[in-house]
Amino acid sequence: MAPRIILYTGKGGVGKTSVAAATARRCAAAGLRTVVLSTDPAHSLSDSLESPLGAEPTAVSPNLFGQEVQAQEEMERHWEGVQEWLGDLLTQRGMDAISAEELTVPPGMDELFSLLWIKRHHQEAAFDCVIVDCAPTGETLRLLSFPDVVTWWLEKVLPSQRRLAPFARTLFDMPMPGDAVFEDVERLARNLVAMNGILRDRSRTSIRLVMNPERMVVKEAMRTFTYLNLYGYLTDAVVVNRVLSESAGQGYFADWRRTQQEHMDLVRSAFAPLPILEAPFFEREVAGPEMLDRLAAEVFDARDAAGVLHQELGQELVTSNGHATLRVPLPFADRGEIDLKKIGLEVIVRVGATKRTIILPPAMSTYATSGAKFEDGALRITFQKAADAQRSD
Template identity: 40%
Template sequence: MRIALHTGKGGVGKTTLSVATAVAAAREGHRTLILSTDPAHSVADVLGAPVAADPTPVADVPGLWAAQVDTRRRVEESWAGIRQYLVGMLAAGGMAEVQAEELTVLPGAEEMVALLELRRHAESAEFDVIVVDCAPSGETLRLLALPETVQFYASRLLRGPNRLLRGLAAGLAGLSGGPTPPTQVRDAVADLLADLGRARDLLADPTVTGIRIVLTPERVVVAEGRRLLTALALHGFPVESVLVNRVLPDAADGAFVARQRAGQQTVLAGIAESFPGIPVTAVPTQAGEPVGADALGELAVAAFAGASVLPPLTATPVLQVSGSGGEYRLEIALPHVDRAEVGLSRVQDDLIVTVGDHRRRIALPSLLQRCLTRGARLADGRLTVEFVADPQAWPTDLLAGATGERRAAAETLAGAS
């Protein structure tokens, strides 16, 4: 299974490149699904064919299916029981049923549905490749960050689905308590949390999912792309490649076009520095609007120069733990970040990292939970947090062994000098 997720600033041609990639993947022999989570519903316009909520074969492209996530329908199908329970609780507190219906619209429902639909199709074994046309940058970040946020509030603050439902319903209804939710409702919430967790694991797996940032050669767009790269890294999602769309070819003539091309070349020269170590693909501007399978196939050929649109994934995890002997390091990739922008704190078993407007609460591995935080440094686009074994949390024999390893290393270093 391979997932290619396309995101970027609105208006950069993200949908066009997503569909072109899907067409090319299908023509390479992969059973391919182009799945749109963008409420703009532009995939149908680009394909020049209707797209339904369920995967539908695309005419004239064997091996290609298309689907548009239908948020409203999926919410009604999947969570009707949960909403019915909450509406009943609110009505019991004296609220009119119509008002209760409005209040029980689940926050983040669109992002949840998109994640669950992607996971459902990925685990169906019906497709080899899923190409995802995401909403613009901000919405994509909310989608990717949602599972960790929901799981934290459910499992840490409210201690599980049962208390989550009771607390939510009681708070909205102004009650001090409430009846225990029926088993099917508790099971539905527990299943939702588990499914969201599996969806996140799928997207954060660098051997399965490649995230592609789509840009145009404009300074404002590249600046947003840099911020998107930082935010994705903070949330644990490595970027596979950068696609620079609408690059003017050298053959384009005329004084006006020449000035445009010169400006693009200046921006293009800086893109490699903005996305170090990440492959960058320049997609040339087409003479005509790329609508329909044939035009999209030609665009893919022009963009990827005859190479596969699905090269092997080589991204490494953006979060790594290393060390031994009671001294450990947690490293997080944070490109394009100054030290003054980073906020760092620890609350029990969680490390809270803040970069500008973005915050991630990282559940520490069990090894680091039994350590004290010693310090942190930011260098070369990586945040390194140092930990040392906590004497009160480690068994005596393990702590003695760790101390002995550190002492032996220090003696070896002193003898060498």
């Protein structure tokens, strides 16, 4: 049976690693065979669990395994052939070997390779739960949007590049990629597309946003929530960490608590109806089994930590009698920053500087966009069959 997959992300320093580790301990205590893995290059999971971890799942306690994915090893596994070809190309053009090696890995690819462990755990089904401590939100969003780009490249660009490569080799005095390189790239691309399908399976996979009750952090979480919906990922809960209790918010901390409560009001109104899970500002550092279990008890109370805590209505397409409606939830988006374009079967939705390409089914090749409306935090795009659209003119 495929595992339950939970990804934790948030602004750097909000405590997402602690929350991920606490969730993993809670799931393991419930009898679920659980692995918690860190894809953040700045690994701190072993410090949080107070247990040494390796690049492969390492036993921590009954039912619990931890893993700190080593990006360099993953790059060598998935990118070695491409890296060698790019290195040869750059050194032939006069670049020294060390600089060439640095430039053969595009920014963010190391973290992307780390995320492929999610696909591997899903396929092997050795665990009931896979808990992922992701990189901070900016990097996570960039990585989660990457498979959409890969899908487009795989369908539109790779076939023509592969056909042209033999001719280019005869025309240009430079090493051109051989079949082995194309096969490596295509295999990686298909793995990323498969991983994307796993991450968008709302019955098994969800993302939880971790934040502190601070205005800048909450605002970033709101933007993240918008973009996660744009990319079609399910967010099933929000975790607000380090909330000052009434007893702790006395004297010097009185103003801090008052400000936190104002931000908590914003969180509750902005993210409703998502479950808002709270954790207090503990009297000491949250690390090790005892403190992680206390954190889990505060966050989840009687809830099932491994459950899908909210089944948000996500992107959906409804067709009927020559008409179709595509609904894309965009909570917190501003009407003025939304742009829409349809090219063939591709619907391109842009929110500010971020865009998403949604591929329509082939049956809608004869449909034209007939309108769009943004209301109640969702973009509704309507389509008509071309013949129907002409009759209505």
